[in-house]
Amino acid sequence: MGEYMEEEKITSAKILIIDDDVNMMEMLSVVLRKYGHIVSTYTEPVAAIEELKINHYDILIVNYLMIPVKGDRIVELVREFNKEIYIIMMSVHKDLSPSIEAMQQLDIQAYFEKSNRFDQLIIMIHSGIKYLEQLRKVKNMDKKLENYLVDFAQILIKLVSAKDHFTEEHSRRVAMLCSLFGKRLNLPPKDFSDLQFAATFHDIGKIGIPDRILLNNGTLTPEEYNTIKLHPVIAANIFSASDIYKTISPIVYYHHERIDGKGYPDGLKGDKIPYLARILAICDCFDAIVSKRPYKEEASIDFAIEEIRKNRGTQFDKELADIFIDLIEHNSDEINKILHDF
Template identity: 35%
Template sequence: MHKILIVDDSKTVLNQAMILLKESYHVFPSLSGSLALKIMEHQTPDLILLDLMMPEMDGKEFFLELQKEKKWSDIPVIFLTSDTEDQTEAQCLNLGAYDFIGKPIVKEVLLSRVAKTLELTDYRKNLQKKLDEKTHQIETAYLQTMAALAHTIDAKDPDTNGHSRRVAGYTKQITQSLGWSEQDSENAYFIALLHDVGKIGVPDAVLKKQDRLTDKEYELMKQHPVIGAEILKEIKMLDGLSDGTLYHHERFDGSGYPNGLKGDEIPLIARIISVADTYDAMTSTRCYRKGLSPETAMAELKKQSGRQFDPEIVNKFLKIADSLGVHKNEDRIM
């Protein structure tokens, strides 16, 4: 059963409205705006019938208070007033009210307006719920596709198998330590998961070369951030997706690539991925070298703090090293 809050300084109006509505709705009366706000701390109504002219806090002031609170801003409001001039009605509707009922209250008008308003808001809620469910399905399929794509990228080079997942895991841990919300940290995970997507455009002869790269081959490898950003630029679902890919090889001192950005010019997500990516690269064994120990890699991160890496991100990574398990096992987090 829908809950209706009636706010009016007239006991007569309150009693009349309650008698008309109580058979079909849960009704909560209030003689003032301040009392109504207290009631709403414990009961969130589905509809508010609001007197326009009240002492202390009038209807417009009460309505504006509702708009300040996200949890209340979508509650439909029908104004009640004895001032039925067109200008007054227009002012109420311009504020964002759903409807306007003149006094004295006419039974048929009240019941009809209330029923239609609740029907409309229920329809909108159901429509939004279906839209949210469909959006969630699309996002889930999208994220599954991204995970498969990241796995495909890693599979091109046996030496980097699992690299993208590990970098994504480290990135999420860092963002959480920075106080990011769970949703933002989850988004950062998937941005990091695709940081090397541009390697799809790097020739296999370069990507899988058993020896160190020549200068020319290295220049080809350095194109993967640009290629990746170009691939991802039209995907709008995750803010910063192409930034994480394009700028994760920039260096804090400005000596990185592709654009030579420095310091805070480098997007934060890219600065985070840079630390996570470099740590995993240093501790992973390649065909041409053995991976460094976690302790040695951590020392190198610290040494390059302020030069290659953002000092704040390095410090966060060092502090969460134990929780990441980087000193305790070879698998690390995934």
């Protein structure tokens, strides 16, 4: 079972203020620091946005009427990369504030009319902290649920491997190849972790394939082969049951599609096949070629590279196949380690 983040209380919030009125910001900072908060002040929106990209803040207080960039535009830019920060918009007068609709749309949680009385603002900061604590709790619950699901999926993999032990080792190697490939492709973190997860469990659907077909080392009848072809569908169904893993389902569902549309289950063509499924397909086939199976001997890495090269543009995404081949050719130590440590 994984480690769970403990739910911590926020005792002092990290607050960033953007205002072109330096005196007002100074006054605000003094008050907020008195309440134990950590305050940074910015008169320059661009510099403030850069800071928000680099460092974590709990609360953003932003003045609405500023020249040349208005507060709502700043919030719009911040919301592009940060959906969680609690935002308080302030203005000298409520007639000079953005409309309620605009505030809702930008997810601005509170509005403060500038005055020398800061008690109202302190209450807003307090609600902001409560809001962030709730958000953190929900995220921790998601994390717990996610860990339960990983555990559950591990059990399923063990069940598959009890029937067919090649699947467990194959899945682990495919996940490691995908990790190497994903890093090379500079995948965004969420895509990278989705790919990892999908790779680990891509053949989990084999749990639903009868043993007499799954373990058949001879030639399969067309009907039996059609049953084997159901494994991506079964796997995708397992993951679609959970909201957290709805992004995993399409990756496993399409891992046997081909660029020329001759794959399964849907016969999707080219870019219609999800990008991460195209990545997984290459790693999956590469491992299948170099692995020993009851019905076939293992082939060399050079042979596998040639197979991928031969089938680029028909079975595999051309561009991805080229990058993969380059990756394999330049990382032979690591590839050998992945293939032979299991």
